[in-house]
Amino acid sequence: MQQEPVVRLQGVSKIISSRSLVSDLTLDISPGQVFGFLGPNGAGKTTTIRMMVGLMSISKGDIFISGHSVKNEFEKAISQVGAIVENPEMYKFLTGYQNLVHFARMSPGVTKERIAETIERVGLAARIHDKVKTYSLGMRQRLGVAQAILHRPKLLVLDEPTNGLDPQGIRELRDYLRLLTREEGITVFVSSHLLSEMELMCDTVAIIQNGKLIDVRNLRDEQGSDALMEVAFEVNDGERAVQLMEGEAVNQGNVIVMSLSREQIPEVNAKLVREGVQVYGIRTVTRTLEDQFLQVTGGGGIE
Numbered sequence: 001m002q003q004e005p006v007v008r009l010q011g012v013s014k015i016i017s018s019r020s021l022v023s024d025l026t027l028d029i030s031p032g033q034v035f036g037f038l039g040p041n042g043a044g045k046t047t048t049i050r051m052m053v054g055l056m057s058i059s060k061g062d063i064f065i066s067g068h069s070v071k072n073e074f075e076k077a078i079s080q081v082g083a084i085v086e087n088p089e090m091y092k093f094l095t096g097y098q099n100l101v102h103f104a105r106m107s108p109g110v111t112k113e114r115i116a117e118t119i120e121r122v123g124l125a126a127r128i129h130d131k132v133k134t135y136s137l138g139m140r141q142r143l144g145v146a147q148a149i150l151h152r153p154k155l156l157v158l159d160e161p162t163n164g165l166d167p168q169g170i171r172e173l174r175d176y177l178r179l180l181t182r183e184e185g186i187t188v189f190v191s192s193h194l195l196s197e198m199e200l201m202c203d204t205v206a207i208i209q210n211g212k213l214i215d216v217r218n219l220r221d222e223q224g225s226d227a228l229m230e231v232a233f234e235v236n237d238g239e240r241a242v243q244l245m246e247g248e249a250v251n252q253g254n255v256i257v258m259s260l261s262r263e264q265i266p267e268v269n270a271k272l273v274r275e276g277v278q279v280y281g282i283r284t285v286t287r288t289l290e291d292q293f294l295q296v297t298g299g300g301g302i303e
């Protein structure tokens, strides 16, 4: 059974002085994953996020969080969300712990145990009693995430969380976001303009350009065993090999390339050999998100 989406964008548009910043976005995000929102600067990522968390009105369409309309049931919808959109408010002269306790007072039902658990989740235990002014950017961000998830939201929204982090910090972010989806069952929505980071961090990526959704890719299932992959066979006679495959393959100079499931690879190999074609090599050609992105957009537009 299909689970109810954590987030549903239904024909969402943002129009400011007759200019469309976001146009007719429709998208379902299923629970328990890290979902990436990828697009070049100015694509409309922050605008979409601001509408999701109620920092900006929705011009057309609606957004549903766990089934609750942001337009009509804002309190219910927003109670399911934790977010860092602008820099989180922190008291730099207080410790991380004091900040969390202060924040917890404003969210009903957050216990001392929950605070301790949250600190563990984001890996801040060793430094939580130090003053925030001594924290690195990555540590401040962890504290921001801890604060955002104290009330156990179903959705965590982070706008460009890798900005300003060093490679080590980005790696740690990736790891603890993964942990949050696993241990807290939370769905994480992250935006970025960096393709390579999204590829490593996310289970699904939606690509946005000029305010329009151009593609949604599942990056995990495609690696499943019955998924199709591009397979290249190096042969002595590419033309004959392509004929044998009845148009299912393309010849690239005695290397034929076709889309196959894992099980089909030995079958194709056997057929080639049976028909007298010499096979010198077989390799799978992994298509990266970048290849896919270039294919979808016809190139350009993203780093």
Ligand SMILES: Nc1ncnc2c1ncn2[C@@H]1O[C@H](COP(=O)(O)OP(=O)(O)O)[C@@H](O)[C@H]1O
Residues within 6 Å of the ligand: 016, 021, 039, 040, 041, 042, 043, 044, 045, 046, 047, 048
């Ligand atoms: N409040 C606003 N008023 C008018 N234009 C805006 C406003 N906020 C953003 N924009 C414009 O909307 C477009 C999308 O911006 P934004 O959502 O910030 O993109 P991203 O986060 O993907 O870089 C940009 O062209 C930006 O200049």
Ligand SMILES: [Mg+2]
Residues within 6 Å of the ligand: 045, 046, 047, 159, 160
């Ligand atoms: Mg932005």
